[in-house]
Amino acid sequence: MTDNITPNQDTAPAQEPAKGAVVLEVRDLSVDFGVDKKWVPAAIGLNYQVRAGEVLAIVGESGSGKSASSMALLGLLPSNSRVSGSVRLSGKELLGASAANIREVRGKDVAVIFQEPMTALNPVYTVGAQIVETVRLHNEVSPEQAKERALRMLELVELPDPEKAFKSYPHQLSGGQRQRAMIAQSLSCDPKLLIADEPTTALDVTVQAEILDLMRNLRNKLDSAIVLITHDMGVVADLADRIAVMRRGIIVETGTAEQVFRNPRHEYTQALLAAVPHLGQGGAEHGEEVDVTAALAAATHAELDSVDHEELVRRERENAAALAAAAAERPQGEPVLELTDVAIEYPKQGRVPAFRAVEGANLVIYPGQVVGLVGESGSGKTTIGRAAVGLLPVAAGTMRVVGQDISAAKKNGKQLHHVRRHIGMVFQDPSSSLNPRLPIGESIGEPMFLAGEAKGSGLQKRIEALLDQVELPRSYRNRYPHELSGGQKQRVGIARALSLKPKLMVADEPTSALDVSVQAKVLELFQNLQKDLGFACLFVTHDLAVVDVLADRICVMQRGRIVEQGTRDQILRNPQEPYTQRLLAAVPLPDPEKQRERRELRAQLLASGVE
Amino acid sequence: MKTNREIEHFVAPVEETPLLATDSLKADQAPLSLWADAWRKLRRRPLFIISAVMIALIIIVALFPGLFTQVAPNDNCQLANSDGAPSAGHPLGYTFQGCDVYSRIIHGTQASLMVGVFSVICVLLIGVTLGAIAGFYGGWLDAVIARLGDIFFAIPLILGALVVSQLPFMRDNRGVWTVVMILVVLSWPQMARITRGAVIEVRNADFVTAARSLGVSRFGSLVRHVLPNALAPIIVLATMELGVFIVAEATLSFIGIGLPGSIMSWGNDIASARSSVRTNPAILLYPAIALSITVLSFIMLGDALRDALDPKSRQR
Numbered sequence: 006m007t008d009n010i011t012p013n014q015d016t017a018p019a020q021e022p023a024k025g026a027v028v029l030e031v032r033d034l035s036v037d038f039g040v041d042k043k044w045v046p047a048a049i050g051l052n053y054q055v056r057a058g059e060v061l062a063i064v065g066e067s068g069s070g071k072s073a074s075s076m077a078l079l080g081l082l083p084s085n086s087r088v089s090g091s092v093r094l095s096g097k098e099l100l101g102a103s104a105a106n107i108r109e110v111r112g113k114d115v116a117v118i119f120q121e122p123m124t125a126l127n128p129v130y131t132v133g134a135q136i137v138e139t140v141r142l143h144n145e146v147s148p149e150q151a152k153e154r155a156l157r158m159l160e161l162v163e164l165p166d167p168e169k170a171f172k173s174y175p176h177q178l179s180g181g182q183r184q185r186a187m188i189a190q191s192l193s194c195d196p197k198l199l200i201a202d203e204p205t206t207a208l209d210v211t212v213q214a215e216i217l218d219l220m221r222n223l224r225n226k227l228d229s230a231i232v233l234i235t236h237d238m239g240v241v242a243d244l245a246d247r248i249a250v251m252r253r254g255i256i257v258e259t260g261t262a263e264q265v266f267r268n269p270r271h272e273y274t275q276a277l278l279a280a281v282p283h284l285g286q287g288g289a290e291h292g293e294e295v296d297v298t299a300a301l302a303a304a305t306h307a308e309l310d311s312v313d314h315e316e317l318v319r320r321e322r323e324n325a326a327a328l329a330a331a332a333a334e335r336p337q338g339e340p341v342l343e344l345t346d347v348a349i350e351y352p353k354q355g356r357v358p359a360f361r362a363v364e365g366a367n368l369v370i371y372p373g374q375v376v377g378l379v380g381e382s383g384s385g386k387t388t389i390g391r392a393a394v395g396l397l398p399v400a401a402g403t404m405r406v407v408g409q410d411i412s413a414a415k416k417n418g419k420q421l422h423h424v425r426r427h428i429g430m431v432f433q434d435p436s437s438s439l440n441p442r443l444p445i446g447e448s449i450g451e452p453m454f455l456a457g458e459a460k461g462s463g464l465q466k467r468i469e470a471l472l473d474q475v476e477l478p479r480s481y482r483n484r485y486p487h488e489l490s491g492g493q494k495q496r497v498g499i500a501r502a503l504s505l506k507p508k509l510m511v512a513d514e515p516t517s518a519l520d521v522s523v524q525a526k527v528l529e530l531f532q533n534l535q536k537d538l539g540f541a542c543l544f545v546t547h548d549l550a551v552v553d554v555l556a557d558r559i560c561v562m563q564r565g566r567i568v569e570q571g572t573r574d575q576i577l578r579n580p581q582e583p584y585t586q587r588l589l590a591a592v593p594l595p596d597p598e599k600q601r602e603r604r605e606l607r608a609q610l611l612a613s614g615v616e
Numbered sequence: 617m618k619t620n621r622e623i624e625h626f627v628a629p630v631e632e633t634p635l636l637a638t639d640s641l642k643a644d645q646a647p648l649s650l651w652a653d654a655w656r657k658l659r660r661r662p663l664f665i666i667s668a669v670m671i672a673l674i675i676i677v678a679l680f681p682g683l684f685t686q687v688a689p690n691d692n693c694q695l696a697n698s699d700g701a702p703s704a705g706h707p708l709g710y711t712f713q714g715c716d717v718y719s720r721i722i723h724g725t726q727a728s729l730m731v732g733v734f735s736v737i738c739v740l741l742i743g744v745t746l747g748a749i750a751g752f753y754g755g756w757l758d759a760v761i762a763r764l765g766d767i768f769f770a771i772p773l774i775l776g777a778l779v780v781s782q783l784p785f786m787r788d789n790r791g792v793w794t795v796v797m798i799l800v801v802l803s804w805p806q807m808a809r810i811t812r813g814a815v816i817e818v819r820n821a822d823f824v825t826a827a828r829s830l831g832v833s834r835f836g837s838l839v840r841h842v843l844p845n846a847l848a849p850i851i852v853l854a855t856m857e858l859g860v861f862i863v864a865e866a867t868l869s870f871i872g873i874g875l876p877g878s879i880m881s882w883g884n885d886i887a888s889a890r891s892s893v894r895t896n897p898a899i900l901l902y903p904a905i906a907l908s909i910t911v912l913s914f915i916m917l918g919d920a921l922r923d924a925l926d927p928k929s930r931q932r
Contacts, residue, residue, distance in 0.1 A: 260625035270627040394829045422831060430829045438822035441650055442844040448823075451840075452830035485649050501830065 026095075028197050028230035029055040029078070034090035036070065036077045036254075044087065048074035049254045051090070055198070055230040055247075062233040062245035062262075064277075066520035070254040071234050075200050079115055080107050095197060113143040116191030118184075120203040125187055126175040132159075132186045133171030136193050143194045158189040161226075163219055181212035185219065192227065199231045205240060209381035209547065214591035214607060217243050236520065238281045239593030242266060242600045250274050262597045280525035281595045282550040284577070297589055298602050300324050300578045304586060305610060312602055324578050339408055341509045341541040342370040342393055346402035347412070349385070349392045361400065362388040363565050372508065375535060375542040377552030377573075379588070380562030389562075390511045390545045394428050395421040407508050426456060429502030429540070433514040435494035439486040445497045446472075446482030452504050471500040476530060492523035499531065503538070510535075510542040516551060528554055549592050553577065561585045586610060654924040664920035670913040678725040687719040689880055708902050711885075712892045717899060720885055721906050727881040728910070731795050731865040732858045738800040740854055743807025748846075750808065751815030752838045758812075765805030773864060774871070776802045781873040790876045795868060799861050810853050814846035821845070848925035852918050859914030866907055882907045 034051040037044040048070035055061045065071040077088045078099065092099040094114060099107065119125035127135060136155035140146065146154070152171075159167035162185040175183055184204065191199060201220070205213040221244060224231060233244060241248060242262065249259040250273065258271040269275045284297055298312075299320035312320075349363040363385040370376050380386040391397045392404065399412035407427045414420045432438035439448050450468045453459045459467050469479045475496040486494055495515060502510060515531070516524040532555060535542060546552055552559055553573065560570040561582065569582040580586045590607035594600045648656075658664045677684055687706070693715040702709040708717035750761040768776075777798045780786060786794045818824065819842055827837045862882075868874030869883025877884055882903040889900035 255628060256626070257628040258626060264625045268625075270625070396825060396829060425829055425831050428829065430826060432822040432826060434822055438826050440823045440827070440841050440845065443841075444649070451827065451832065455831050455836075487650065487653075488648060498826075501826065505830070 025056050025058065027054050028057050028095055029232070030091075030093040031078070032091040032093075034074060034077065034092060035088070036073050036082065037087045038073075038083075039085040039087070046070075046254050047086075048077070048251075051256055053249050053256065053259060055232055057197070057230050058224065058228045059246045060224060060231045060233055060244050062235060062241040062248045063251055064235060064238065064241055064248060065251035066236055066277075066522065068253070069251040071251045072202055074251075074254075075202060075232060075234050078200065079111055079117065081111075081117075109143075112139055112191075112196075113194045114196055115198045115200065116194070116196040118187055118191050118199065118201040118204045121207050123175060123180070123183060126183060126190075128175050130174075131171065132173055132175060132178070132190075136171075136186075136190045139190055140193050154193060155189070158193045159186070161192065161223070162186070162189045163222075164189070179212075180208055181215060184208060184212075184216055188216075188219065188223070192223065192229075195227070196229055199229045200234070201231060202234045203236070204233070206235070206237070210549070211381065211587060211591040213240070214593070217593070218604075218608075220244060237593070238278065238521070238595035239283070239600070242595050242597045243593045243604065250277065266595070266597055277522060278595065280522040282521075282525070282528070282548075282554050283595050284550045284553055284589065284592045296320050296324055297577055298599065298606055300580065301586055301590055301606055301610070304580055305606075305613065338372045340369045340405070341372055341374075341407055342368070342543060343405040344368040344389070344402065345404075347389075347392070347399055347404050348401040349388050349397055350400040351388075352398060359400075361565065363392070366402070366567050368560060368567065368570070370509070370541045370543060372541050373539045374558065375544055375556045376558045376560060377556030378543060378545045378560045378562060379547065379549055379552050381547060381588075383564070384562040385565040386545045386547075386562050387513055388565075390430075390513045390543055393509070393511050393543060394430050395425060426505050427508045429505065429507035429510045431495070431498050431502045431510065431512040431515040434518050435491050435498055436486070436518075438498050439494060439501075441486050444483050444485055445489070448486075449497065449501045449504055452501065456505060458505070467504070471504060474503065474534065475500045490523075491519050492527055495519060495527050496530065499527075499534070503534065506538070507540055510540050511545070512542060513545045514547065515544075517546065517548060524551075531555070549589065561588065658920060658924040661920050661923070663916055664924075667913045667916035667920060670909065671917060674725060674729065674910055674913065677722060678729040681722045681726065685716075685719045685722045687716045689715060689719040689723045709896070709898065711899055712888065717885075717902055720880055721882070721903055724880040724882050724885055724903065725906070725910075727792060727875060727879050728862050728865060728883070728907070730792050731799070731875075731881075732862040732914075734792070734796045735799040735803070735861040736854050736858045738796060739804050739807050739857065740850070742800065743804040744811045744850060746804070747808035747811025748815050748838060748843060751812035752819055752842060761808065762812075765808050768802060769805040771802060773802055774867070777868055777873055781868075791879065792875065795865055795874050798868070799864055803857065803861075807850070807853060807857070810849050811846065814849050815842055818842045818845045852922040852925065855921055856915050856918035859911035859918075862907065862914075863911055 031051055031053050034048060035046065036048040037046050039045075051074055053061065053063075063071045063075065073082065073086075076082050077086070078092050080088075080099070082088065088100060090100065094110065099110065102110075126132065130138075133152065133155050136158060137148065137151045140151040140154050141148070144151075156167050156171055159170050164170045164182060164185050170178065170182065170186060175186070178186060188204075204220070205216050208216060217240065220231070223229075233241070235241060245262045247259065247261050248265040249256050250265065250271065251257070252273050258265060258269065258274045265274060266278070269278055299317060302312075302317055303321040303324060344366050347363065347366045347368075348361060349366075351360045351362060353359040366385075366389060368376070368378075368389070378386045378389060388397060392399060393406060395406075395411055395414065402412065403410055404412045406424050409420065409424055411421060411424055414424070439445065443451075446465075446468050449471055450459075450464050453467055454464060465482075468482060472479050472481060477493060477496050477500070481489070481493075481497075486497070489497065498515070512531070516527050519527060528551065535555075542555075544552060544555055556573055558570065558572055559576040560567050561576065561584065562568065563584050569576065569580065569585045576585065577589070580589055587607075587610060590603060590610050592603075594603055693711075693713050695714045706716050706718065708721070711717055711720065746761050746765075750758040780798050780801060781790075781794070786797070815838075824837055824841050827841050828834070832840070865874055865881065866883030866886060869881055870887045872887065874883050875881045877888075885903035886900060886907075889903070892899050
C-alpha cells in the first residue's frame with residue numbers, strides 16, 4: 006500500500022471504497038462481561054452499518070454499552086468479555102479473525118481516537134516518533150518517507166507549526182493540540198473506518214468546537230467512515246449524519262440526524278432530548294427563550310448565509326426588545342458575598358512558588374440570588390468558589406461573606422469557623438465527596454451534630470427531613486455511598502450542604518459528572534430547593550447551558566479574570582466581550598439546523614480576527 | 617426478527633424497552649458498609665479460610681498449651697534420652713539435653729506469638745500516629761518525621777539489634793519485652809511510611825474538604841474521615857509484619873541476643889539444635905517447620921486481606 010504514501014492526496018487510491026459504499030456492517034453484535042462468574046450483557050443484538058464518508062453517532066448515557074460495543078469491533082475488550090455476532094469491514098469478517106489479522110486491521114483499516122489524549126499518547130516519545138511508528142508498522146517505507154508523511158498528517162490536522170509539533174512531547178502540547186496529534190496519528194494510514202470514542206469530552210467548549218470543525222473538514226477530505234461515540238447531543242447535532250440511540254445495551258432508535266432530532270419516536274429518545282439543557286432555553290422562571298445566535302449576530306454585525314437577512318433582522322429586533330423589557334430587578338438586603346479587587350493565590354509549597362489563580366475579581370451576590378460563574382478550565386472559577394468558603398487564602402482585596410470580612414481571617418481560625426456555618430458547599434464528583442466509610446445519614450447529620458444544633462432523636466428527625474427535601478427515601482439513611490447511583494449521591498451532597506440552613510451555597514460543577522437525564526433531575530431539584538429556601542448561590546460551571554437554566558446573573562471568567570458579568574439577559578442577549586461571544590458561539594446546540602447557523606456565525610467570528 | 621439495517625428510521629418496540637424511573641435503585645438489600653462488603657468477599661476465599669483456621673489453632677496452642685501435651689517441657693529432661701528417637705508419648709523424640717521436642721514446640725508457641733503480637737501493636741501505635749501526623753499536617757513536621765524514620769530505616773536489623781541489645785538496661789532485663797522493644801525501634805518507619813502515603817492519598821479527597829467546610833475541626837477530620845479510609849493498607853501490612861516479627865525473634869534468639877535460654881521459644885530451640893544437626897537434624901527441623909507454618913499463615917492472611925480491602929480491585 007505504498008501508494009498511499011504518495012503526496013498526491015486528492016485522488017483516492019483504487020482500492021479505497023467508492024463514496025457511499027458500506028464500510029462497516031454490524032449484525033447481531035452482542036457483548037457480555039463476566040462479573041463474579043455471571044455474564045452481564047453490555048450490548049445485545051446490535052445492528053447497524055456505516056458508509057464511506059458518513060458519520061454514525063452512537064449516543065447513550067453511561068452504562069448504555071456504546072463504548073463496549075465499539076471496542077468489541079477491534080477486539081480491544083478485556084479478557085473477561087464475550088462477543089458474538091458478525092462485524093464486517095468492507096465485507097471481511099472481523100470477529101473470530103486470527104490475532105495477526107486483527108492486528109493488521111487495527112491502526113491501518115480502523116483507527117481509534119480516544120477521549121483522553123494525554124493518556125492515549127505515550128509520554129516518553131515525541132508525537133512525531135509515535136506517528137512514524139504507526140506509519141512504519143503498516144507500510145514498508147523508509148524513515149524519511151514516514152517522517153514526511155507524519156509531517157503532512159500534522160499539517161492536515163491544522164496544527165499551527167507541524168515541524169515543532171513533530172518534535173514535541175505530549176505534555177508540551179495543549180489539550181486541543183494533543184487531540185489533533187492523536188487524530189493525525191490515527192489518520193496516518195488512511196483508515197477506512199475511524200472510531201472516535203468521546204473525542205471532545207475532556208476538552209473545553211471552544212477547543213471542542215475547533216476539533217469538531219477539524220473532524221468535519223477531514224470527513225469531507227478523506228472519505229472515511231466515522232463512528233462517533235458520545236453522550237453529548239450538541240456534538241451529535243454538529244457532526245452526525247445518522248444516529249443510533251443506545252440504552253442498556255440495546256439500540257432503541259436509529260435514523261438520520263434530521264429524523265431523530267425532529268421526530269424522535271422512542272420514548273427514551275424523547276426523554277433524552279428533553280433532558281438536554283440547551284443554551285438560551287432558560288429556566289422555569291426566566292420563561293422566554295433567548296435566540297443566542299441572533300444576539301451574537303447583532304453584537305458582532307455578522308451576516309449569515311444560512312439565515313435570510315430580513316429574518317435575521319427580525320430576530321435581532323425581538324431580542325433587543327426583550328432585553329429592554331427585562332426590567333433590572335433591584336437586589337435587596339445586605340450582600341451575602343462581596344468580592345472587591347480580590348486576588349487569590351495558591352500558597353507556595355516547598356520550592357513550588359505561589360501561583361496567582363485569580364486577579365482583580367469583583368463580584369456581589371445578594372440574598373436569594375443565583376450567580377453563575379462560567380469559564381473554561383484554568384480560568385480560576387473553582388478557585389473563587391473555594392476561597393469563598395475559606396479554603397484558600399485571599400492574597401489581595403477584600404472578601405466579605407455574610408457581612409464579615411474574611412480576607413484577613415486566620416487559617417482555621419475561629420472567625421472562619423463561624424462564617425462556614427452559613428455556607429454550604431456541593432462538590433463536583435459525587436463519589437469522592439462522601440466519606441465511603443460512613444452511612445449517608447451520618448454524613449448528613451455530622452455538621453448539625455458538631456454545630457450543636459441537634460442531637461439524638463432530634464438529629465434523626467432533621468436528617469429525615471433533609472432526605473425528604475432532596476427526594477430520597479428515608480430508609481437510605483443507613484446506606485453507604487457506594488450503594489447509591491451518581492445522582493443519588495449528589496442529592497445526599499446537597500442535603501448535607503443544606504443541613505445548617507446556609508445563607509450562601511457554593512456549588513462547584515455539581516452536575517458535570519452526571520448523565521444528562523440525571524443532571525436534569527438534579528438541576529430541577531436544586532432549582533426548587535433554591536426557590537423554597539431562598540439561599541443565595543454561587544454556581545460554578547463550565548457549561549453555559551446549565552448556568553442558563555439556573556442563574557439570575559452570569560459572570561464569565563477567562564485566565565483568572567472576570568471578563569464580563571451581568572444579568573442572564575444581558576449576557577445572552579447582548580454579549581459585549583469578544584471572549585464571551587466566542588464562548589457562546591462554541592456551545593453546540595442539540596439541533597442540527599440551529600447548529601448550522603451557529604457554526605457559520607462562529608466561523609465569521611473567528612475570521613473577523615476576534616482573538 | 618426484523619433487522620434495522622435497511623430501515624431508515626428504526627424504533628425499537630417500546631414495550632420491549634420500557635423506561636424505568638431514572639435514578640432508581642433496588643432497595644431490597646440490607647445496607648452494606650465497605651467493611652461488611654470486604655468481609656463478605658473474604659469469607660468465601662479459600663486462602664483466607666485456610667490461614668484463618670491455622671491462625672486460630674496457633675492462638676489456641678499458645679493460650680492453652682496444656683491441652684495439647686501432658687509432658688512438662690523442662691521437668692523430665694534426662695541426659696539418658698539425649699537425641700533420643702521418638703517413643704510412646706514423645707512423638708518427635710528428644711533434644712540434645714534429653715527434653716521432649718513436641719512439648720517444647722507446643723510451649724514455645726506462646727513466647728513466639730507474644731513477641732509478634734506485642735511488636736505489631738507497638739509498631740501500629742507509634743508508626744500510625746507519626747505517619748498520620750506527618751501525612752496529614754505536612755510541612756516541617758513531615759520533614760522531621762520522615763528524616764527520623766529514614767535514620768532508623770537505614771540500620772540493618774541484625775546490626776541494630778546487636779547494638780541495642782548491648783545497652784546496659786537491655787542486657788540486664790532480657791526477656792520478651794526487650795525483644796519487642798528492639799523490633800519496634802527498628803521497624804516503625806515502615807508502618808509510618810505506609811500510613812503517611814495512605815493519609816496523603818485520602819487527605820485531599822473531596823469528602824475531607826466537605827467536612828472541613830462544614831465545620832469539622834482539623835484533628836476531627838483526620839480521626840473521623842481520613843484514618844478510616846487509610847486503614848486498609850495498614851491492616852494488610854500489620855498482618856504481614858506479625859509473621860515477619862516472629863521470624864525476627866527466632867533470628868535474634870538464634871544468634872543469642874533474643875530471648876534468654878530460660879524462655880522457651882522456637883528460636884531458642886533452633887539455636888540449641890545446632891549442636892545435633894549432624895547426628896539428628898530432625899530436632900532442628902520440627903521447630904523450624906512450626907515457625908514456617910505460622911509465618912506462612914500470617915502472610916497468607918495478609919494477602920487475602922489485601923485482595924479484599926484494596927479499592928483498586930473493587931469493580932465499582
